[in-house]
Amino acid sequence: xxxxxxxxxxxxxxxxxxxxxxxxxxxxxxxxxxxxxxxxxxxxxxxxxxxxxxxxxxxxxxxxxxxxxxxxxxxxxxxxxxxxxxxxxxxxxxxxxxxxxxxxxxxxxxxxxxxxxxxxxxxxxxxxxxxxxxxxxxxxxxxxxxxxxxxxxxxxxxxxxxxxxxxxxxxxxxxxxxxxxxxxxxxxxxxxxxxxxxxxxxxxx
Amino acid sequence: xxxxxxxxxxxxxxxxxxxxxxxxxxxxxxxxxxxxxxxxxxxxxxxxxxxxxxxxxxxxxxxxxxxxxxxxxxxxxxxxxxxxxxxxxxxxxxxxxxxxxxxxxxxxxxxxxxxxxxxxxxxxxxxxxxxxxxxxxxxxxxxxxxxxxxxxxxxxxxxxxxxxxxxxxxxxxxxxxxxxxxxxxxxxxxxxxxxxxxxxxxxxx
DNA sequence: AAGTTGCTTGACCGGCCGGTCAAGTGGGCG
DNA sequence: CGCCCACTTGACCGGCCGGTCAAGCAACTT
Numbered sequence: 313x314x315x316x317x318x319x320x321x322x323x324x325x326x327x328x329x330x331x332x333x334x335x336x337x338x339x340x341x342x343x344x345x346x347x348x349x350x351x352x353x354x355x356x357x358x359x360x361x362x363x364x365x366x367x368x369x370x371x372x373x374x375x376x377x378x379x380x381x382x383x384x385x386x387x388x389x390x391x392x393x394x395x396x397x398x399x400x401x402x403x404x405x406x407x408x409x410x411x412x413x414x415x416x417x418x419x420x421x422x423x424x425x426x427x428x429x430x431x432x433x434x435x436x437x438x439x440x441x442x443x444x445x446x447x448x449x450x451x452x453x454x455x456x457x458x459x460x461x462x463x464x465x466x467x468x469x470x471x472x473x474x475x476x477x478x479x480x481x482x483x484x485x486x487x488x489x490x491x492x493x494x495x496x497x498x499x500x501x502x503x504x505x506x507x508x509x510x511x512x513x514x515x516x517x
Numbered sequence: 518x519x520x521x522x523x524x525x526x527x528x529x530x531x532x533x534x535x536x537x538x539x540x541x542x543x544x545x546x547x548x549x550x551x552x553x554x555x556x557x558x559x560x561x562x563x564x565x566x567x568x569x570x571x572x573x574x575x576x577x578x579x580x581x582x583x584x585x586x587x588x589x590x591x592x593x594x595x596x597x598x599x600x601x602x603x604x605x606x607x608x609x610x611x612x613x614x615x616x617x618x619x620x621x622x623x624x625x626x627x628x629x630x631x632x633x634x635x636x637x638x639x640x641x642x643x644x645x646x647x648x649x650x651x652x653x654x655x656x657x658x659x660x661x662x663x664x665x666x667x668x669x670x671x672x673x674x675x676x677x678x679x680x681x682x683x684x685x686x687x688x689x690x691x692x693x694x695x696x697x698x699x700x701x702x703x704x705x706x707x708x709x710x711x712x713x714x715x716x717x718x719x720x721x722x
Numbered sequence: 723a724a725g726t727t728g729c730t731t732g733a734c735c736g737g738c739c740g741g742t743c744a745a746g747t748g749g750g751c752g
Numbered sequence: 753c754g755c756c757c758a759c760t761t762g763a764c765c766g767g768c769c770g771g772t773c774a775a776g777c778a779a780c781t782t
Contacts, residue, residue: 331729471713728780
């Protein structure tokens, strides 16, 4: 939060290898607890107890409980976006790119249930909603770009690309929740389903 | 709310007209605050202060903060379901029924932003998630029923009706969030968009 | 050896939390 | 009129919250 150019990292302190390790340990355990019990119900004391360190350790690495949470969110959003871009690769076919993007998104959601739960909560809390909106805007922009290209090439009927991108997001989130958390299907199965419904709706061919 | 068949209510108190009014007042104000500031960050003290009564009044009408929240959720879910059923009416045409259901759902979401926000939070908190799952199951069952009928009549291609119902829910939630909360479009505009995307996906005719 | 700095400890702080309760208050009804 | 009871009050409770800090420890550098 000190370097004006770096938006995502606290990186205010010089850390040794041991320090970086401790930091990651705290992040990992906090992610687990926030996902399982919720952000507000999980206290800082519980986190440090769970890791087996004193309370001061937490405030050595993070300015506050909120800041830790925001860092978890930012890192997860970045990972999702990068995973999606990598999965698409350098394709020329817009339709193929769209499908690959949807599939990668669904797979990421399926494989990161904890982070998904954090996302869902964060959207409902005004303190974190703006972080979520920022990340979601980038994700939607990526997808809308590809959809727009497909419209220009006449590959799909003309429709608001942003609306479609949001719809894809909504389908992915909802179906992941149902088919991964409740019914415990395989991620690939989920991805196929999401792609199919996104493409065709309920009346499509 | 008093009928013994209603599983949501426990031992009720005999309320006078004045009592019922006070109760509704507390529910209304709590809904407002929970939606604006979140459930955990809003204290019981803030609620009674906002209404202008002593703290004991709250616990005269509600057993706990959690119970009040659950009652708000149950009532809202019921209202959504009833609104949807009423909007569909006694139609014979399955496709028409599906579209009317989607439209009514989207309109309800657009017209009840506070309750929508409560729903979103409640899904992320284990204490309330089971209430939400129960309500959502009923909503999805209603929709899946209609979709299933449409498949049987050969009006739409065969696909898992439950998956479609969940997809519709996901699209509705996501697009409402974007087009009502952020961009402030008219509810009817949103409803049209949701119906169109649900029916056709991104590649549909 | 002495100094520097990264890291750790855990008692402590003021404040707020959800919830309780003994003591009223007041409106309707016999 | 007098009583009952639905309703209201607000001080109070034990407990936990996020966050602080003086002090100690450990691993390098000089």
